[in-house]
Amino acid sequence: MAERAGVSQSTVSRALAGLETITEATRRRVEEAARELGYFVDSRAARLRSGETRTVAVVVIAREGGDARAVNPFHYTLLGSTCAAAAARGYQALVTFQSEPDHLFGRFVEERRADAVIVIGTTANRPAWDHFRALASDQPNMAFWGAGAEDEEWVRSDNLEGAHLAVERLVAAGHRRIAFVGETEGHQRQFEERYEGYRRAMEAHGLTALPAATGEGRTRDAQGRSAMERLLSGERPDGLFFACDAMALGALDHLAQCGIDVPGDLGVVGFDGLGSGAHSHPPLTTVEPEFALAGEMLVSVALDASPIERRVPVRLVERRSVRAPV
Structure with missing residues (x-):
């Protein structure tokens, strides 16, 4: 291989190991020679030498008594972007779905099964979050999406800006009695921030921020439907900002059934x-985080412990659940 690439054997070793002391042109020549000769690097041996696994563990927390089928579709999208971000840095992803308190595990770094751990999923499963939060206190290289406590290494959407975009769009359409739908107490920090952003945006327009409307139910869909039953029984709002799409979709179906x-x-x-x-029906106007960047930020925080900006930028996705601006 060294002969074909026109370099020394030590240069071949350094190039295949990915060392930065090798120029990009030399690395390409060595890789081309390896392909021509049908040579593949023994990644297991390389990992043993370096002490790295080149693996990122991604834990998806499901509800107690639930399974992977019950996970919010948002977390599947986030999972995909996280795995893609890990792959872009040369890491494979080890994905586990966990829900039951008696079957939680996560010492991937200590057991040398992964170099870092990323935790995403529902915050409704408090025992699971408490378990991984405790692990983070003595296991390095962990990152959390959303997170219910500020002392965790978290990444989350820019919730204040997202709420501002939502309220601005509703106000532009002529809505004035706008309600926020979602829980604001407990462990759902993201929802709390979205309500705070809603409150600030309403006050900026001289409008009254209503108490958060909540609904009962095991799923977000059911909570959205339940919240509509409560809101429609009293003084009806003319605009709704939902803390998450899953609730909004359940609510849209209920509203259609009510005519x-x-x-x-x-x-x-x-x-x-x-x-x-x-x-x-109609297609839902929504606030969307930059999913690709969210995955990159989670991987960066977990692997590098970087003091980077941890708020994922958001944008308003216009569909047809809000009428045209007046």
Whole structure:
């Protein structure tokens, strides 16, 4: 291989090991020679020598009593972008779905099965989050999406800006009595920030921020439907900002069953950018984080412990659940 590439054997070794002391041109010559000769690097041996696994463990937390089928579609999209970001840095992803308190595990770094751990999933499963938060206190290289506590190495959407975009869009359409739908107490830090952003945006327009509307149910879909039953039984709002798309989609279906026209009678904006929202009736206007960047940020925080900006930029995705600006 050295002869074919026109370099020394030590240069071949350094090039295949990915050392930065090798120029890009030399690395390409060595890689081309390796392909021509049908040579492949023994990655296991390389990992043993370096002490690295070149693996990132990604834990997806599901609800207690649930399984992978019950995971919010948002987290599947986030999982995909995280795996892609890891691959772009030369890491493979080890994905596990965990839910039951008696079967939680996560010492991937200590057991040398991974170089870092990323935790995403529902914050409704508090025992699971407490488990991984405790692990983070004595296991390095962990990152959390959302997270219910500020002392965790978290990455999350720019929730204040997202709420601002949602309220601005509803106000532009002529809505004034705008309600926020989602829990604001407990461990859902992202929802709390979205309500705070909603409150600030409403006050900036001289409008009254209503108490957060909540619904009961095991799933977000059910909570959205339940919240509509409560809101429609009292003084009805003319605009709705949902803390997440999954609730908004359940609510849209319930509103249609009640004969309420969206966006004619009621404007609706969600948050999360779920692809399924493009196929609802009407298609759901939503606030969407930059998923690719979210994955990159999670991987960077986990592997590098970088003090980078941890708020993922968001944008408003216009569909048809809010009428045209007036």
